[in-house]
Amino acid sequence: MPVTLASHLPRTASNDGVIDAARKVIGKTLIDAQESVGEVILTVEREAIADVCRALRDTPGLEYQQLMEIAGVDYPERPDRFDVNYCLLSLTKNRRIIVKVTTDEATPVPTVTGLWPVAGWLEREVFDMYGVAFSGNADLRRILTDYGFEGYPFRKDFPLTGYVEMRYSEAEKRVVYEPVSLPQDFRTFDFLMPWEGPEYRLPGDEKAEPQAPGAPTPAPATGQPPKVEAKPASDAAKRDKPYAMDNEERGRRGAKEADTAARKSSKQKAESEVSKPEAGPVPKPKSSGRRRPGGGPA
Numbered sequence: 001m002p003v004t005l006a007s008h009l010p011r012t013a014s015n016d017g018v019i020d021a022a023r024k025v026i027g028k029t030l031i032d033a034q035e036s037v038g039e040v041i042l043t044v045e046r047e048a049i050a051d052v053c054r055a056l057r058d059t060p061g062l063e064y065q066q067l068m069e070i071a072g073v074d075y076p077e078r079p080d081r082f083d084v085n086y087c088l089l090s091l092t093k094n095r096r097i098i099v100k101v102t103t104d105e106a107t108p109v110p111t112v113t114g115l116w117p118v119a120g121w122l123e124r125e126v127f128d129m130y131g132v133a134f135s136g137n138a139d140l141r142r143i144l145t146d147y148g149f150e151g152y153p154f155r156k157d158f159p160l161t162g163y164v165e166m167r168y169s170e171a172e173k174r175v176v177y178e179p180v181s182l183p184q185d186f187r188t189f190d191f192l193m194p195w196e197g198p199e200y201r202l203p204g205d206e207k208a209e210p211q212a213p214g215a216p217t218p219a220p221a222t223g224q225p226p227k228v229e230a231k232p233a234s235d236a237a238k239r240d241k242p243y244a245m246d247n248e249e250r251g252r253r254g255a256k257e258a259d260t261a262a263r264k265s266s267k268q269k270a271e272s273e274v275s276k277p278e279a280g281p282v283p284k285p286k287s288s289g290r291r292r293p294g295g296g297p298a
Helices: 018-029 046-058 119-130 235-240 242-275
Strands: 030-036 039-044 066-074 082-090 095-103 164-169 174-179
Touching: 018 030, 018 039, 018 046, 018 095, 039 046, 046 082, 046 095, 066 119
Parallel strands: 039 095
Antiparallel strands: 030 039, 066 082, 082 095, 164 174
């Protein structure tokens, strides 16, 4: 008999009583507690972050065993401009909680690597992006930016130009540093409206132009296509009308290929006529003079 599921979502425990239980074990270090969009958010004192996380992990009924993420947020207008958010997951209850502390540019936050070793990488990321220091982290190095990078990207307080950029040089077979530039080499803009028609001329457009009365009739086409005379274009014309230059080049190549094919065909025809034998009487086979027993020649 088929089983009908009540919901495709995993079963989660309710957050009812979580704030009261957390307030009981955390005590005076809890600054604020609220529930928003189905998640409990606790704001605690900065120096007590390690003790708070240990209590949330080890207290029966709470059991937030896993540290999922450490996320930084920057509010430049505040004295304590940075929020450091610890996202915890309860594997037994299947519910989440966020623990938040605040700090400034100079005051470090105690590390939680003693509770979760993975916090070493997560704290390095917050330090690299925001400049928040973590006291007790034995390997607080940059993890995303380059060696010797100055500043912190998520503060958005650095200039976009005037510094150096890094790239791999195929010629020198190493990483090189160059002044920051904004090249536009591969961007050719054509601002013509497609429904108004292009301004450049394509091969064959002259056939559609009306001729003035009394103009001479063009000569009939011969077997060999006419050669296209390309006028030298200046650098400005090449830059402004790249498609016209492409079509002129295409016309020159087509005329050259047709001329080569015609010469090759004429040469092959001449060679075939020279190698053809002259017509004449077919020689008769010579007899050896011997005769077979039946009387005919051997």
